[in-house]
Amino acid sequence: MNKDEAVNQLGASAPGWSSLLQPARLRAALCANDRLKLYLSVLQAAAAHAHAPHQALLDLAREIAAAGIGVREQAEWLHDLPATAALEGEAVRLPELPRLAAQLREDLGQMARPLLAQADADPALAERVGDWQARLQALAEGASLLDEALLRDLTSGQPEAGDSLHRLVMDLHKALNRLAARLASDNVAGAHAWDLAADGSDRPRVEAFMRGLARTRALKGEHPGLDTAATREGARLMIQNDIGTNDAHVIVLQVDTGGAAPSISLTYSDLHRQRFAFFQRLLAEVGAQWGPTQSRQTPGLNAGEAYHVGSARFAPADEAALQLMLEGIGERIVFLIDWNRARKRLLPFVDKAAAVAVLDATARQRVGHLAWLxxxxxxxxxxxxAAQGPSAFRLGDRLDEVMGEDAAAAFLVEALALADRARAQAQPPALVADQVRTLLAQRLQGRHGGFEDLAEHAGLCHAMAQGLRDALAHGHDRDAAAAAHLAARAKTWERQADHLVMRARSQAERYPQWQPLLRLLEQSDDVADAxxxxxxxxxxxxxxxxSAPAAVRDALQALADCVLGAVQDHLKALTVAATLGQRSDAADRDEFLGASWRVLQAERHADELLRTARRALAQAARSDPDPVALTLGNELAAALELASDALLSLGYGLRERVFQRLDPGNA
Structure with a gap:
């Protein structure tokens, strides 16, 4: 006889005793809720197995344990039940369906009991419970066939599919949360709590969870959610958070202190797979070890939507670590609220992966997305x-198409952070709009200047120049394998450089402001080709x-050193140019001019070195008249000198571009 039934027998005829039953009944109802969700998962797993018998069965062991089913025979029966399902026509034959229906009926009554016992019980809810208990009773006494309509009526979580047992369970769960708030005998840092450990050990754990929740609670603004309830069931402290308003979006933590070491088990349910994965990444930061995610998805049901449930386990080393983990979990929950809505609203600007990456980044920065929404x-x-004008964006343009994927994502992260700072400082919306507009203008100025793409292209040129210089220094002109490897890598780098030019050419066809960048990139591509x-x-x-004579090797080495130095100075000039503006200080301008001037001087020096190399080759031909060696040596020197010529042209073009930006008449 459990405590609930004992109290019931003692006080059945005594007025007011029924109130003593409520905490125990509420705990029993919450446990019944866990079992009901498990039974529905078993049903969907059985249907999935019947339709795809050759696929591996879902392992429900973690779900069964999380539901608190400790009787071995019952746990084994539920675990093995899906394997007994088989198609019979268009329906699924499930031999244990009547027994499962009886379990569903029993736990539905257990879950509804504390609610229906209230004087102000909702008659509509009571009617739904009665209707479903009658249906489940008929199912328990009937055949073992589960057709698609019955499965939908039992497991669908979508409002458009009509009422279902699953939706009734979710509505009962919400009502139980409200009842728990009314029954709570204590308030622990904002959590509704009752029947906590008499020795006071539960309070600091609940306080740790609520401390983390409070740290980020303000991020949700006026959005409802984050209500927390805490109670004890045997050796386990149970903490539940309702997250937001979605019926199927719930977190339950079980803190077990009955063993040799404390542990935390977390059960999480979500309608959205991507948000589930997002939360898994967040909790991995505080030591979550996730089991397999179980998807409540059956072909043809719920319009393709899935209802996902998973469990995570935390293994703190001691009490201090346990409280830190509880605090870390609480701190991260707010980022789940309206996460999917924020993800969808980012999609007009970046692709799906980038939208998720933006939300990952804002969560790591603890700024969130709700203020932006x-x-x-x-x-x-x-x-x-739109404020940037038609020369920057045209109707239908995506942000990443104009700015580039990385730059667009970085801008969005900063825009969301601006919105959150505005919330914290109570700034007016008009000011936030101006700040985001200014931020975009600044980002576009950098992109339209082209220095990011130019720097990336110059980096590829530098890789080739460095590889060539090092190859000559290490004698790879006599090592066929090493030289072939360098040539293959250089070809890859040259193709990557070509891709940057082609992308700029495509942009320049649509946006006039990209034309200066295109011209500079085409000049830079001449360097890469050479x-x-x-x-x-x-x-x-x-x-x-x-082997070539030492004089030839020295001349070619000097020429390669000269070109590498010029490429390095070009990179330095680009780096400084990206930060130059009308208000730049004299030191920055002098640094740019010095680097660009050395690029121009390198071309003259390369001309002299080319002649030195040709003279050395001609002298070598007198003692070893090998026409192939002579021709290839001359071509190598000429290609290096051609790279310096291209750098000269690029240097003049870059100087002109920078001078235009520094000229107030071009502002």
Whole structure:
């Protein structure tokens, strides 16, 4: 006889005793809720197995344990039940369906009991419970066939599918949460609590969870949610948070202190797979070890939507670590509220992966997305884009198409952070709109200047110049394998450089402001082409037998050193140019001019070195008249000198672009 039944027998005829039953009945109802959700999961797993018998069965062991089913025979029966399902026509034959229906009926009554015992019990809810108990009774006494309509009536969580047992369970769960708030005999840092451990050990644990929740609670603004209830069941402290308003979006923590070491078990349910994965990543930061995610999805049901449930386990080393984990869990829950709505509202600007990455980044920064949604969401971004004028964005343009994927994502992260700071400082929405508009203008100025793409292209040129210089320094002009490897890598780098040019060309066809960037990138691509050709010729030279004279090697080495130095100075000039503006200080301008001037001087020096190399090759031909070696040596030197010529042209173009930006008349 359990405590609930004992109290019931003692006080059946005594007025007011029924109130003593409520905490125990409420705990029993919450446990029944866990079992009901498990039974529905078993039903869907059985249907899935019947339709795809060759696929591996879902392992429900973790779900069964989380539901508190400790009787081995009962646990084994539920675990093995899906394997007994088989198709019979268009229906599923499930031999144990009547027994499962009886279990559903029993636990539905257990779950509804504390609610229906209230003087102000909802008659509509009571009627739904009665209707479903009658249906389940008929099912328990009937055949073992589960057709698609019956499965939908039992397991659907979608409002458009009509009432279902699953939706009734969710509605009962919400009502139980409200009842728990009314019955709570204590308030622990904002959590409704009752029947906590008499020795006071539960309070600091609940306080730790609520401390984390309070740290980020303000991020949700006026959005409802985050109500918490806590109670004790045997050796377990149970903490439940309702997250937001979604019926199927619930977190339950069980803190077990009955063993040798404390542990935390967390059960999480969510309608959205991507948000589930997001929460898994968040909780991994505080030590969550997740089991398999069980999807409540059956072909043809719920319009393709899934209801997902998973469990995580935390293994703290001691009490202090346990409280830190509870605090970390509480701190991260707010980022789940309206997460999927925020993800969808980012999709007009970036692709799906980038939208998730933006929300990951804002959660890590503890700024969230709810303030952005409250202040207009996508309208803030659309208005900022429109304010840039038609030369920057045209109707239908995506942010990442104009700015590039990484730059667009970085801008969105910063825009969401601006919105959150505005919330914290109670700034007016108009000011936030101006800040986002200004931020976008600043980001576009950098993109339209082209220095990011130019720097990426110059980095590829530098890789080729460095590889060529090092190859000559280490004698790879006599190592065919090493030289061939360099030539292959140079070809890859040259193709990547070509891709940058092609992307800029595509943008320039649509946006006039990209034309200056395109011209500079095309000049930079001449450098890449010349360096890739030099690497190729080096590979051909390495295939020749014999070794070039020291004078030839020294001349080619000096030429490669000169070109590498020029590329490095070009990179430095680009880095400084990206930060130059009308208010830049004199030191920055002098640094840019010095670096760009050295690029121009390198071309003159390369001309002299080319002649030195040709002279050395001609002298070498007198003692070893090998026309192939002579030709390839000359071509290698010419390709290096051609790279310096291209750098000269690029340097002049970059200087002109920077001078235009510094000229107030071009502002």
């Amino acid at each position: 409250t202040l207009g969401g996508e309208r803030l971004i659309w208005n900022a884009m 360096l890739e050709e030099a690497c190729f010729v080096l590979g051909l030279r390495a295939e020749q037998a014999g």
